[in-house]
Amino acid sequence: xxxxxxxxxxxxxxxxxxxxxxxxxxxxxxxxxxxxxxxxxxxxxxxxxxxxxxxxxxxxxxxxxxxxxxxxxxxxxxxxxxxxxxxxxxxxxxxxxxxxxxxxxxxxxxxxxxxxxxxxxxxxxxxxxxxxxxxxxxxxxxxxxxxxxxxxxxxxxxxxxxxxxxxxxxxxxxxxxxxxxxxxxxxxxxxxxxxxxxxxxxxxxxxxxxxxxxxxxxxxxxxxxxxxxxxxxxxxxxxxxxxxxxxxxxxxxxxxxxxxxxxxxxxxxxxxxxxxxxxxxxxxxxxxxxxxxxxxxxxxxxxxxxxxxxxxxxxxxxxxxxx
Numbered sequence: 269x270x271x272x273x274x275x276x277x278x279x280x281x282x283x284x285x286x287x288x289x290x291x292x293x294x295x296x297x298x299x300x301x302x303x304x305x306x307x308x309x310x311x312x313x314x315x316x317x318x319x320x321x322x323x324x325x326x327x328x329x330x331x332x333x334x335x336x337x338x339x340x341x342x343x344x345x346x347x348x349x350x351x352x353x354x355x356x357x358x359x360x361x362x363x364x365x366x367x368x369x370x371x372x373x374x375x376x377x378x379x380x381x382x383x384x385x386x387x388x389x390x391x392x393x394x395x396x397x398x399x400x401x402x403x404x405x406x407x408x409x410x411x412x413x414x415x416x417x418x419x420x421x422x423x424x425x426x427x428x429x430x431x432x433x434x435x436x437x438x439x440x441x442x443x444x445x446x447x448x449x450x451x452x453x454x455x456x457x458x459x460x461x462x463x464x465x466x467x468x469x470x471x472x473x474x475x476x477x478x479x480x481x482x483x484x485x486x487x488x489x490x491x492x493x494x495x496x497x498x499x500x501x502x503x504x505x506x507x508x509x510x511x512x513x514x515x516x517x518x519x520x521x522x523x524x525x526x527x528x529x530x531x532x533x534x535x536x537x538x539x540x541x542x543x544x545x546x547x548x549x550x551x552x553x554x555x556x557x558x559x560x561x562x563x564x565x566x567x568x569x570x571x572x573x574x575x576x577x578x579x580x581x582x583x584x585x586x587x588x589x590x591x
Contacts, residue, residue, distance in 0.1 A: 293433070306546045461477050
């Protein structure tokens with residue numbers, strides 16, 4: 269087991285004239301059933317304005333008529349001494365815990381990291397420079413959760429649920445993005461962010477960052493020589509990622525009725541739609557140098573998120589405005 273405070277909030281140091289967004293999030297899934305939860309604590313700051321904090325809650329139960337979602341927004345988010353972020357008086361997330369409420373939902377959770385933090389970008393300089401405009405890391409790419417959530421009169425214990433804890437921030441969202449995450453019963457895992465970014469009048473090809481862990485050995489998915497061939501639409505993504513050390517390929521799928529769609533406001537104006545299913549099915553094949561080929565499948569416990577500007581995507585948009 270390994271774990272440490274791998275990150276800290278950036279929003280307190282952002283100058284007033286700048287735009288900024290930031291998100292701490294967790295995803296946790298039942299080890300045997302297609303049930304999961306995705307919770308986010310976010311900061312939204314247009315240029316020249318004060319930041320607002322929001323808490324987003326989504327509960328997934330495959331085949332049960334669609335996710336249950338709720339959101340609440342409060343001014344003046346803070347970074348506390350213990351918590352990475354606090355939104356309002358009763359919602360926060362920090363080392364080993366997450367708590368809060370939104371609508372009819374509430375949660376009191378603990379998490380224990382089972383892996384060292386993951387820094388997706390290839391080198392530390394990229395976290396200090398202006399580019400890329402979106403930065404991310406996973407304080408816990410593999411964590412085990414405890415505690416409970418409540419939805420109305422229903423209470424659900426999370427003892428032994430597997431998942432992750434993530435953090436991203438920046439001046440603007442990628443033009444398009446994909447997030448993939450899965451953990452197997454044997455402890456293998458994948459945590460990948462794949463994006464296309466705008467540079468001037470052009471948009472880059474897909475760029476992948478993150479890692480896959482096989483039998484305890486971690487392989488980076490980014491850096492020099494890395495490539496990404498991706499076909500993505502709501503509910504389905506096929507991916508083929510190459511590095512100097514491996515080829516990783518696979519697919520992830522989910523029924524559209526088991527997905528949630530949120531509107532994400534961009535700091536400088538406009539918005540993206542983020543379509544997420546945290547109880548998706550994923551198949552992965554890893555062909556690494558000097559290792560046997562390894563294939564694994566996760567059913568009802570993988571995460572697939574697609575960020576796009578299109579609004580006609582077939583998933584019901586949640587009636588909660590961003591900001």
